[in-house]
Amino acid sequence: MNWDDIANAMFGGVPVYGQILALVQNSVWAGAILGLVGGLIGVFVLQRDMAFAVHGISELSFAGAAAALLIGADVVTGSIVGSMVAAALIGWLGSRARDRNSIIGVLMPFGLGLGILFLALYNGRSANRFSLLTGQIVSVQSDQLTWLIAISAVVLVALLLIWRPLRFDSLDPQSAAARGVPTGLISLAFMLLLGLAVAVAVHIIGALLVLALLVTPAAAAARIAHGPVAVPLLAALFGVVSAVGGILLAVAGTLPVSPYITTISFVIYLVCRVVGDRRGRVERTDAAHRTQPVASVRA
């Protein structure tokens, strides 16, 4: 491969960009709403320390989608079924963090193995095969896209309705239970919403790369903000910028969408980390100056 080929792969579509954009319009919408939902749900994924669970669910979601492909069923339905099974298993067997991680570690390779088996047995269009693992939103059919957008919207609304009790339960489960928050139900609801979001993400970015939209934007936001409004808003913004930006850049050429999305989301994280570290040093120094005199007076 020479530089001309690379340039062609990246920018070959620029002269006809307007026409391409019209074709992938729905993909951009799907990316936008998933970026939004992924950023928001990621805030809770981090608070509940469930990044590994996201990865585990995505592998079973992939297995479900591959099974659907094999038997000729709807792929989106397959990925949702896989997600729900994984979310229910993790929620049921792994209420404590340590149990949860070992269960995910057990489920993940099994799911991935099943998926690979189903793909190997499948005789259809080979382009479909790896798109489930590495994602190719622009090849998703338009009726499926509508479904992905609708599911994301449902997750978004449900998340907003349980927002505060979910937050309380994630940050301070003992106090939340003491104040009458139905913590068991909240956890279950969250697992189901997470499962749905993962199933959508599998089609947009691929099972292997789901974390780039469901964890990275929230992790970046938490580096530079602390407020209950600022963190989710920034996370959602980072998610949308990564997903939409990735799709818009990718369709200018012939390269897959996913590496663009993962790179944008990673660069955002890096920038936030540098900014946050710099600011953190200042705050810690402030804090040290502030507490010293008080301590010495009282001692």
Place this chain on the structure above:
Amino acid sequence: MTRHASPPLEIRGAALRRGGRELWSGLDLTVEPGELIAVLGPSGSGKTTLLRAILGLEDLSEGTVEVDGKRVARAGNRGIGYLPQTRPLPRDTALRGRDLVALGVNGHRFGPPIPRRRDRERVDELIAAIGATDFADRPVGILSGGEQQRLRVGQALADDPRLLLCDEPLTSLDLANQQAVVGLIDRHRRSGAAVLLVTHDINPLLGKVDRILYIANGRFTLGAPKDVLTSEVLTDLYGAPVFVLEAGDRLVVVGAPDAEASHHHHEDHA
């Protein structure tokens, strides 16, 4: 607070068995408004479970609990302030001090998280009341253990509860912060609330505490500090020689066996 005829907390005939082992039984306890009761005893003696049973989060094996004259029927009770035993929050927690307090004000509420002015005013009131104005807008992760605990007191007082339950609220705090937290709890009790406080060290509370519930060895003793914290009473309770020594204005308990060791003596003394 005079409109309440019934005591903030009334426990009758309570027993707790876990894993075939009886932790205590026959517990009757009525806590009056303005009363501060400390619960002492070795770890594993069911002190935390007692608090959780009052909150409706665990079931007693026998007996009844009434909070404000109402039988505990469902999990959780916003009429009770609760300070759970906690570790300091991780450094990178995406939460400011005031958000920790706000969880007590609106954290239980379902529906779209639209900020309300009334909530914000209540949070500001609570922050002022606990003297946290200086650090309320900082990330909680960089605050000291004492500052975090004061914010948790603010969270627990969100609904001005008639009953406050505290589980080891002074652990790993320095002396100044212990005094600050005790001061906040004491002030709330003076406003007419009852306080039940689990602790392993009575010293920061001496002079404030009205009665002590000492649980050990499957039994308990309830009474004024000077009547409970004596070598005779604790020796009888543990069924082993225990000495209460005075060191200046502090008390030191020497020789109290831990929960597991004392268990073997259970049948002889129960």
